[in-house]
Amino acid sequence: MSVVEAPHLQEQVTLLELVDRVLNRGVVVTGDITLAVADVDLVYVGLRVLLSSVATLDEAG
Amino acid sequence: MNETGARVLAGHGDLDLLAQRVDELGDVFPRRVRADPETVERGLAQLVLTLIELLRRLMERQALRRMEQGTLDDDQIERLGETFMRLAERMDELKAEFGLRDEDLNLDLGPLGSLL
Amino acid sequence: MIHLYAFAAGLDRMPASHGLEDAPLEARAFTDVVAVTSSHASSPQEHGRADVMRHAAVVAALVESARAVLPARFGEDFADDAALETAVTSRLPALRSRLAEVGRHVEVGVRVLGGPPSAAPVRGASGADYLRSRLPELRARNLVAAELHGPLDACAEASRLSPSLERSALHTAAYLVSRDEVGAVTSIVEQFARMHPELTVLCTGPWAPYSFAEAS
Numbered sequence: 212m213s214v215v216e217a218p219h220l221q222e223q224v225t226l227l228e229l230v231d232r233v234l235n236r237g238v239v240v241t242g243d244i245t246l247a248v249a250d251v252d253l254v255y256v257g258l259r260v261l262l263s264s265v266a267t268l269d270e271a272g
Numbered sequence: 273m274n275e276t277g278a279r280v281l282a283g284h285g286d287l288d289l290l291a292q293r294v295d296e297l298g299d300v301f302p303r304r305v306r307a308d309p310e311t312v313e314r315g316l317a318q319l320v321l322t323l324i325e326l327l328r329r330l331m332e333r334q335a336l337r338r339m340e341q342g343t344l345d346d347d348q349i350e351r352l353g354e355t356f357m358r359l360a361e362r363m364d365e366l367k368a369e370f371g372l373r374d375e376d377l378n379l380d381l382g383p384l385g386s387l388l
Numbered sequence: 389m390i391h392l393y394a395f396a397a398g399l400d401r402m403p404a405s406h407g408l409e410d411a412p413l414e415a416r417a418f419t420d421v422v423a424v425t426s427s428h429a430s431s432p433q434e435h436g437r438a439d440v441m442r443h444a445a446v447v448a449a450l451v452e453s454a455r456a457v458l459p460a461r462f463g464e465d466f467a468d469d470a471a472l473e474t475a476v477t478s479r480l481p482a483l484r485s486r487l488a489e490v491g492r493h494v495e496v497g498v499r500v501l502g503g504p505p506s507a508a509p510v511r512g513a514s515g516a517d518y519l520r521s522r523l524p525e526l527r528a529r530n531l532v533a534a535e536l537h538g539p540l541d542a543c544a545e546a547s548r549l550s551p552s553l554e555r556s557a558l559h560t561a562a563y564l565v566s567r568d569e570v571g572a573v574t575s576i577v578e579q580f581a582r583m584h585p586e587l588t589v590l591c592t593g594p595w596a597p598y599s600f601a602e603a604s
Contacts, residue, residue, distance in 0.1 A: 221280045223291045228497055228592045229276060233444050237461035238395065238486070238601035240475045276448040278595045281496065281574040284581040285588025289501055289556070336526050339519060346516070353515025356522075 317370040325363055332356050389431045390472050392464040393424045393446045394596070397487045398455025405449045408439050413446065416469075418476050421483050424450060425472070431465050447596045451494070456487040459598045486603060493545055493564045494594035496573050500536065500559040501588040503528040525558075532559045532587075536580045543572060548599045558587070562599035570594050 335352045338344050344352070367373070391408055399415060399422050407413050407426030416423040424446070440462060447459045466472040476483070503525060513521070537559065541547045544563035565573055574591055581589040 217287070220287050220291055221283070224280055224283065224287060224590065225278060225592060227290060228595075229278065229444055230440060232459075232497075232595060232598035233440050233447075233462045235461075236598035236601065237459040237464075238483070239461050239464065240392070240479055240483075241464050241466070276444050276595070277451075278448075278593055280590065280592050281570070282577045282581060282589065282591040284585070284590075285502060287588060287590065289588060290499070290590065332522060333526060335519065336522055340523070349519055350515040353517070353519035355515070357513070357515060357518040 317366075318372060318376055321363070321366055321370070321372060324366075328356070328359050328363065389428045390425050390466040390468065391428060391443075392460045392466065392472070393426070393443060394450055394460050395458040395483050395487060396422045396424055396450055396454035396456065397484075399424075399450070399453060401453050403446065403449030403453050405446055406442075407446055408442050416472065418473075418480055421476070421480060421487065422454075423472065423476055435462070447598075451596045456491050457596055458483065458486055458490065458601045459596045460601070482603065486601060489546070490564065490597040490600050493566055493597060493600075494570065495597045495599055496544075496563045496565055496570060496591060496593035497595065497599075498536070498540065498559065498561050498563065498577060499557070499588075499590040500532050501556050501590075502586060503556060503558045529558055535583070536577070537561065539576050540573060543569060543576070546600060562595075564597055564600050567594065 335344070335356065339349055367376075391411075393407065393413075397420060402413055402415060402424075405413065409426075409428060411426040411428060414425050414427065416425060443462050447457065450457045466475065537547070537549075540561070540563050544565050546564040548562045548564075550560040550562075563573060570593060577589060577591040581587070
């Protein structure tokens with residue numbers, strides 16, 4: 212079905228895309244992934260640093 | 273959605289597939305600012321399983337390419353296929369253990385996005 | 389507590405909107421990079437949908453009143469000015485560079501779902517059968533890469549692909565384009581959708597450059 216036939220669907224889909232962007236994308240300056248457990252901040256090394264070595268592996272093969 | 277100016281520019285096919293997920297947004301709100309130990313464990317599992325699945329897919333794609341190119345003999349195809357099949361089954365078991373679906377393994381991996 | 393919405397360059401005027409909890413928007417300048425924020429009494433334990441929507445509205449309003457906008461991820465909260473300053477000054481060159489890259493461009497999102505129905509691998513099959521069952525999906529992805537991503541990537545300033553691990557998600561991507569090109573991009577997607585009625589194709593935008601806020 213084309214989306215023009217379903218305006219309610221348009222709104223739902225737009226909301227989904229919006230929430231995905233606001234929560235999962237955008238620049239992070241507080242530290243890459245920060246979770247707090249029992250008031251203790253745990254900062255994880257950035258995912259990109261961890262995975263960039265995998266990228267070079269694949270480029271080779 | 274008008275407040276952001278963004279909208280659907282084109283949409284064809286079964287968009288209900290996407291719309292279903294909007295219902296699941298209810299789980300996202302309210303969004304916990306502080307994580308409890310269970311959430312941390314699940315978050316780590318999500319991360320690890322995504323990495324494993326990514327690597328498994330990469331290797332499987334390599335095998336498929338070589339199979340299409342005809343550079344694998346029947347024995348190799350059989351052994352590779354069996355291995356990947358078992359890996360896929362194990363992944364399903366691990367996902368089930370942590371209550372993760374395929375959608376939960378979607379992480380924006382930046383440059384690695386072009387690998388899959 | 390300071391809530392961060394985005395970084396901006398060439399901010400002519402602050403948008404008329406309010407931030408979360410109707411707090412006024414503030415501009416904190418770090419030389420030519422402005423951090424758009426709002427101040428709050430404390431960090432809430434939970435954020436609701438309204439907060440997320442308000443954050444998005446502020447970002448969208450900034451796109452209209454600044455030369456370049458880098459959306460910040462929701463949840464970038466700082467205890468005080470000092471904390472914000474420390475975090476920003478250490479990243480200033482990178483932020484400046486990203487702002488220069490995105491400029492006035494906007495983002496268009498594209499998703500392709502569907503593809504071969506035999507998505508789930510057959511259990512109990514031979515290794516060779518399993519591998520062969522995976523070929524249709526590979527071919528579908530190659531097709532989308534060639535017929536859709538290729539042309540879109542060619543007319544976009546930049547692109548970001550998300551590795552969708554769902555079997556039915558053939559392509560999830562964001563394309564950075566000038567506002568003038570949004571129509572051309574939509575046409576390419578429309579044409580692809582017409583050529584492949586068996587697939588579900590979605591194109592949304594224009595968005596602020598959320599997916600291009602981090603370097604590739």
